[in-house]
Amino acid sequence: MTIHIAAKSGEIAETVLLPGDPRRAKWAAERFLDNPKLINDLRGMLGFTGTWNGHRVTIHGSGMGMPSLSIYANELIRDYGARTLIRIGSCGAMQNRVKLRDIILAMTATTFTTPSSGIFRELKYAPCADWGLLRAAARAAEALGTTPHVGGIYSSDVFYDERPDLNEQMTRHGILGVEMETAELYTLAARHGCRALAVLTVSDHLLTHESLPGAERETGFAEMVEIALNAAFARHPEETA
Numbered sequence: 001m002t003i004h005i006a007a008k009s010g011e012i013a014e015t016v017l018l019p020g021d022p023r024r025a026k027w028a029a030e031r032f033l034d035n036p037k038l039i040n041d042l043r044g045m046l047g048f049t050g051t052w053n054g055h056r057v058t059i060h061g062s063g064m065g066m067p068s069l070s071i072y073a074n075e076l077i078r079d080y081g082a083r084t085l086i087r088i089g090s091c092g093a094m095q096n097r098v099k100l101r102d103i104i105l106a107m108t109a110t111t112f113t114t115p116s117s118g119i120f121r122e123l124k125y126a127p128c129a130d131w132g133l134l135r136a137a138a139r140a141a142e143a144l145g146t147t148p149h150v151g152g153i154y155s156s157d158v159f160y161d162e163r164p165d166l167n168e169q170m171t172r173h174g175i176l177g178v179e180m181e182t183a184e185l186y187t188l189a190a191r192h193g194c195r196a197l198a199v200l201t202v203s204d205h206l207l208t209h210e211s212l213p214g215a216e217r218e219t220g221f222a223e224m225v226e227i228a229l230n231a232a233f234a235r236h237p238e239e240t241a
């Protein structure tokens with residue numbers, strides 16, 4: 001047990017899927033895992049461990065924003081031995097060619113700051129995805145009949161942004177979408193020698209102002225979970241262990 005996770009030692013798998021929303025963790029665990037067991041509900045942040053195709057998997061909420069994700073990712077890695085962490089999140093599209101329900105695989109994430117920024121001082125650290133996971137996720141998406149967008153995203157500190165000029169610059173520089181956690185996840189994974197990836201579903205669009213109707217979200221989110229699970233356990237000889 002840690003300050004924020006009630007699971008006993010051994011109750012968390014080496015592979016952890018991290019949705020921001022704890023209810024998405026419950027939905028994904030019930031839909032995709034065999035014998036899902038609730039292993040955490042402290043502060044309502046739900047976590048479940050079960051198996052997928054015989055592999056142990058934990059699906060645990062990370063909350064909204066990098067400070068929240070940082071708490072859970074630190075404890076999952078340092079106290080429970082998580083080694084592969086895949087965010088399964090929603091995001092807002094920042095390019096016209098990116099449509100509602102599309103899948104984005106985040107190669108890298110631009111930020112103002114992360115909870116880790118202090119250690120880099122004046123350096124602008126560039127957080128990046130694990131290549132083996134990224135490649136496996138792209139292949140998994142294509143096998144499911146989906147062509148993902150692969151590229152840079154923006155991990156924002158705020159949802160209600162008072163700087164529209166910044167979003168314009170992100171769009172101008174090819175950023176695919178905005179969310180609030182990936183940069184810190186990639187930074188922590190690098191620090192601790194873990195693999196990390198963010199698989200995102202476009203839930204709304206910053207340029208067209210469309211948003212995904214609630215009833216349709218589950219379908220898009222299911223695709224994202226399938227891609228994440230397939231990527232986590234893909235085996236290619238040259239991929240990282």
Ligand SMILES: O=P(O)(O)O[C@H]1O[C@H](CO)[C@@H](O)[C@H]1O
Pocket residue numbers: 019020021063064065088089090091159178179180181
């Ligand atoms: O759907 P999740 O995973 O929570 O991700 C996105 O949604 C939240 C904002 O509504 C932020 O956490 C953002 O990153």
Ligand SMILES: O=c1cc[nH]c(=O)[nH]1
Pocket residue numbers: 090091092093159178179180203204206
């Ligand atoms: O952080 C987020 C998530 C979804 N949509 C946004 O615009 N921002």
